[in-house]
Amino acid sequence: MGQPVNIGVVGCGVIFAQYLQTIDRLPGLRLVAVADQDLGRAREAVRSHAEVDVLSVAELMADPRVDVVLNLTIPAAHAEIALLAVAAGKDVFSEKPLAATGEDAARVLRAAAAAGVRVGCAPDTVLGTGTQTARKAIDDGLIGRPISATAIMMTPGHERWHPNPDFYYAPGGGPLLDMGPYYITSLVTLLGPVTTVVGAASRTRAKRTIGSGPRGGEEIPVSVDTHVTGVLVHASGAMSTLVMSFDGAATRAPNIEVHGERGSLAVPDPNHFDGPVLLKRVTGEDWETIPAGAGYTEAGRGVGLADFAATPAGREPRAGGALAYHVLDVMESLLSSAHSGTAVTVTSTCERPEPVALIPLG
Template sequence: MGEPVKPLRVGVIGAGKISGQYSRTLRRLPHLPVTSVADLDPARAQQLAAQHPGARTETAAHLLAADDVDLVLNLTVPAVHGGIALAALAAGKHVYGEKPLALTVAEGRAVLDAAGAAGLRVGCAPDTVLGTGIQTARALVDDGRIGVPVAATAFMTTPGHERWHPDPEFLYRPGGGPLLDMGPYYLTSLVHLLGPVASVTGVSSRPTASRVIGSGPRAGTAFDVEVDTHVAGLLVHASGAVSTLVMSFDVWAARLPRIEVYGSGGSLAVPDPNRFDGEVAIFTAEDQEWQPVPPSAGYPEGGRGIGMDDLARSLGTGQEHRASGALALHVLDVMETLLTAAREGRSLPVGTPGAAPAALDGLLTDW
């Protein structure tokens, strides 16, 4: 893309399972050096710091006060996402965090207000939408290849993450569940493809009161389920398009698409939004058959953390970064409103206006 890239020294708070994926990406980005790592488990912090020459381990408080940390990478559990972000902003640091942005829309607004007052940036996962899968699909929609989008479907079904995650309890507490955990990948993609969501209708259920850890040293341990684990919704986009959404930790097997977009002149099959690549396929009224589409836009071979690269590039140009706090707040609002609509049995408007971020223009080969 040719934009200037602003170097940002990164302090990582949270060295759990997802940190390894971020670490691999950051090792490819010399303008985003990791200088400090903090975790409640010192051994985990040391293991992550050892992957980055010169990085040290310290407490979160010392990391936030460090002069050589410009951006805090917040990989903590959802319950403290908002609190860590606010502390980092108060310390004068930019923030990039795992999803969701915060536990509530009110807390998310507080994070963005604090960033605005301080002149700092807030970025938030998922940045999978910047990979070649979603960006290639978006280019086709933006170019009118399927006509005017009228509807979409988005399905994420699994029997539950406790089968493979050694410490899955947080996924079944407030801030977790299939919607808060996996919904951001799908909803962020739908906003990229169809624009912001204006209103929602939802239903949800919690078929089981407890789950059992299936792997790791705590295998066989039972724990309580505190959130609904099957959520379905109808989303009306500001454009008028209607999306059908199902997020479930209660389905053993299904033959459903990840995301499909239906237009007045054809249909689009979109790959798994939890990945950065995958095949895009298009069916048009003219061709009357599905055809694969080669990657045409996005970060080739992207990985978790490319949203920080985009943020650094955007600081150099003064433009809004794509994996932004504003987008994450809109997605959080959609999810919170959907769960409220499910509890109350009615349709509700989404309060945040939202906006589709700028598309990536072509394949980004200089990263």
């Protein structure tokens, strides 16, 4: 199996604990150092891990033990930290999105290519049994040729539960940039890359009120669209309808549905790793549950990091930079279409990621 891959984490906020659980579970990963702009928060985050060093960002980048920098900072800092890692000659795996803008994401990929290091990016939820079992059903021809899909996320907004939700309503945030990566990455995994988009968007409130934590009751400004909808035309010819909103209470619609010539699939929440995949055949009377037949079982945040670390040199990781850049390009193109009122051609593309066999995690 070789030696574990040494991980250095930058950013010890809310999502860090979930990654830590996965790193602790998997023998192929070893956490050696963390950094955060708040060193007290970093120390608290690894209080139960005495072997992990708490360093400054500069010290972590210079640490020769660190093989991969896990970038868990806010979206606005993703490119800055990724470029520091690349300059230090280290692979980098980032939380989504790859950067706050496509221009910054492209800079990261160009720098990584020049330095001979690799870039990976969440979401990795699509590597779980939910999306992967649905993909296998499509690849096995259970619904025939895919024709269309719907993807819907409806919530009142993250300020209700997150104690510091400011970045959700700043550039790089909003329902599309925050939650869209889960849904669009799943759609690309299921149906392939996107060539054209048509979008519409709105912003209903100038301020939001924090609903929990020490800042409860404080108002924060909203500088992004909070309801985005559109149509994605895939290179395969299939069309997906997307709704991403922080302006609704809830929805009873399936998170994702894929419709083909011979049947339809209900795909579980792409923000989770598992969940039932339902199939309705044109010739059948009822929906049937497809047993989990592909994907990492019992997966958690960070399985994409493990998959990235285990990907042989010369092969694009499943949760790789090219896919993450394409997804970001799709989202920016959708917003551009919404603001211009015209269809927009997506200039980037990527390979449909390789499928995941049914793989139990240790």
